Amino acid sequence: MTRGRGRQLSELEGCVLGHLWKHGPSTAYAVRQELLVSPSSHWSASAGAIYPLLQRLELQRLVTAREATRGDRDASAYALTPLGTQQFLRWLGPPFESDVVSIAVDPLRTRVHFLGAMPPRRRTKYLQAAIHELKRHLGELSAFRRTGDAFDRLSLAGALRLTRARIAWLAQVQGALGRLESK
Amino acid sequence: MTRGRGRQLSELEGCVLGHLWKHGPSTAYAVRQELLVSPSSHWSASAGAIYPLLQRLELQRLVTAREATRGDRDASAYALTPLGTQQFLRWLGPPFESDVVSIAVDPLRTRVHFLGAMPPRRRTKYLQAAIHELKRHLGELSAFRRTGDAFDRLSLAGALRLTRARIAWLAQVQGALGRLESK
DNA sequence: ACAGCCATGTAATCGGTTACATGATTGG
């Protein structure tokens, strides 16, 4: 999927432009750091992703690079151009690409398709373990309750809701399989 | 990330092995068709993904290829080996890799971080549009209510729950931003 | 002064997507 000229931005590209919009001109390193500490990004924010990405965005004139010598070292600080801002807003939507609204892939949901591959007792253990991990994850997420701005916290509220929904769903699966088994 | 020898399987590899477990020996085409009609896979199930993937799995001795001439045409039907079954069960877990339990990436959640980039009236429209799309998606998912086996339906129940949770969350965002604005 | 970390990248690799090629099968 080429992204030359008018193409839709990828999720990671949108996030990076969003960072620049939110925090102003930044180096690639600053962008990476924020992605690394973010509670809910699935990217590793590896250098090999971010540095070339910003170079691509510069070629497309969505950002401009300024020489930002920090101490004695040369670096590039990137800033949104008007075109970049426009593309960022287009990425935000609406309209929404279909995979923005379609349900996110859930590895646990994928695995439930195949729960028939294990005996009932193992299934019970399995669901207990998954619920336990989800609750632990819920605790980790809660640690971010007081960080960021209002929008960051609303975003976190979404992550918490989704995690609680997954827990409730697995409880439903437990119940359904229990009934299935006792028939 | 190399997957030679004892490596953990990727999601797509796990799904393909799961298909073979569930439906018995299959051609690459059969695997593709099921992924294409599946209500909730984010893969395009492109030929360029599936055919090489099965060839890789064969090299790793997780599947065996049998000449399955259909009519006059040669094709390969792949079947799980005992090693493949073992690796499939290991992929199912537990233990769970951290990204199995950690929250799935949600493009709408990503975008909420940046809602401050638009004026309040546009935000209102934005959230209405997103909720509308999610409800439409909910309807599409519901069409699968009576398909598949018990596990497929439980999996679908998870997708429905997550979608409803996203709708409720966006309603919460609407309310919170309304209060924020009226202050 | 020098060990260890910070910051800025680059290179190799890998898996997935898009697009293409090709022959068999089927419908009108």
Place this chain on the structure above:
DNA sequence: CCAATCATGTAACCGATTACATGGCTGT
């Protein structure tokens, strides 16, 4: 019989990850 579609792949490309390289900076 010919067009359209089915079925089986292959090739080029692309973006992300891992691993590496390098040089400045910082604490002891």
